[in-house]
Amino acid sequence: MSISPLDRGAPAFIAGHRGLVGGAVLRHFQDAGFSQLVTRTSSELDLRDGAAVEEFFAAERPATVVMAAAKVGGILANSTYPADFISDNLRMQVNVLDAAARHGATHLLFLGSSCIYPKLAPQPIREDSLLTGPLEETNDAYAIAKISGVLQVQALRRQHGLHYISAMPTNLYGPGDNFHPQNSHVLPGLIRRFHEAKLADAPSVVVWGTGTPLREFLHVEDLARACLFLLENYDEPAPINVGVGEDLSIRELAELVADIVGYQGRLKFDTSKPDGTPRKLLDVSKLHGLGWQAEIGLRDGLTQTYAWYQEQLATGAVRAA
Ligand SMILES: NC(=O)C1=CN([C@@H]2O[C@H](COP(=O)(O)OP(=O)(O)OC[C@H]3O[C@@H](n4cnc5c(N)ncnc54)[C@H](OP(=O)(O)O)[C@@H]3O)[C@@H](O)[C@H]2O)C=CC1
Ligand SMILES: C[C@H]1O[C@H](OP(=O)(O)OP(=O)(O)OC[C@H]2O[C@@H](n3cnc4c(=O)[nH]c(N)nc43)[C@H](O)[C@@H]2O)[C@@H](O)[C@@H](O)C1=O
Secondary structure, rough: OOOOOOOOOOOOOOOOOOOOOHHHHHHHHHHHHOOOOOOOOOOOOOOOOOOHHHHHHHOOOOOEEEEOOOOOOOOOHHOOOHHHHHHHHHHHHHHHHHHHEEEOOEEEEEEOOOOOOOOOOOOOHHHOOOEEEEEHHHHHHEEEEEEEEHHHHHHHHHHHOOEEEEEEEEEEOOOOOOOOOOOOOOHHHHEEEEEEEEHHHOOOOOOEEEOOEEOOOEEHHHHHHHHHHHHOOOOOOEEEEEEEOOOOOOOHHHHHHHHOOOOEEEEEEEOOOOOOEEEEEOHHHHHHHHOOOOOEEEEEEEHHHHHHHHHHHHHHOOOOO
């Protein structure tokens, strides 16, 4: 299926453009020739504020919207602040999706996450596993907000005939990530910890959990390509998975990061920290069937991300929120 190409001369709103995903989407849309990209930081426009969002959409009238603004964090942030994760995300989504529909946005991409699927979904996880079983407890509040977003997209399509779609990326990494020691996802967390251990000549590095959970990782530049590809080639109510189709254990991941960083000490597993879901490998056959594949391998992507992290350290610009 191929829907019409987006109008690259019309306004396109990239919500969350300073984040990992939004930043990569913004760069990719710029490279793809979009001439009216609209952005706002959260301090310029708090997307939880319905009246402000309404006013913004009435004035800017974006034709295309990429919803990459969200309250996001790793396993510990999700389990420590569930009230913020459900409330902030529900409010941002409802405001943006409703205003987009009211003010004539013809295309919208809502970004969810692989954590919307049941904790023990059959692997690799197909899109039709949604709502077939209980969620992983460490991120159930966030997942419920994201599931609501998927349902809102479907409802807007059904009621108003809009070309709005939802994509479910696997775990992401790359330039622009959040390197907070507690709140980040595993990859920025480990890059930072191994780098600091190398500098300090520390004998061991702590890795959370047992090291046995399996995770899949997609470079954010691949995701940004997929976002534009899907807006132009996918027009169905069901969410579509975006991943690479292979995973590795957290122990293997930690060994890979240690190798790339050049750290030679031992790994120590802190089993007081949660493992989270045992495995969440996405079934990407639907996406591959449309003709899209990831291009950046994990070792290459991590080597590039580590180089970027060191550049950020040198300029004092590391993001750690
Ligand atoms: N990172 C990952 O591994 C994965 C991410 N995703 C999804 O991708 C999307 C983007 O995630 P990611 O880029 O990692 O997240 P980031 O935390 O890197 O970026 C999120 C962005 O959202 C903006 N934002 C947060 N709160 C508000 C608010 N109240 N009003 C306006 N803007 C706000 C922030 O803007 P500002 O900087 O201006 O404050 C920030 O730039 C999310 O929907 C997430 O679920 C899906 C799977 C995995
Ligand atoms: C993208 C996704 O991200 C989250 O789910 P998650 O996949 O569990 O993500 P995570 O990256 O935080 O952890 C992956 C695994 O890695 C282990 N781990 C080891 N050492 C560190 C470490 O230093 N930091 C972190 N964060 N994890 C570590 C950790 O114990 C776990 O077993 C949800 O927020 C969810 O909502 C979501 O959408």
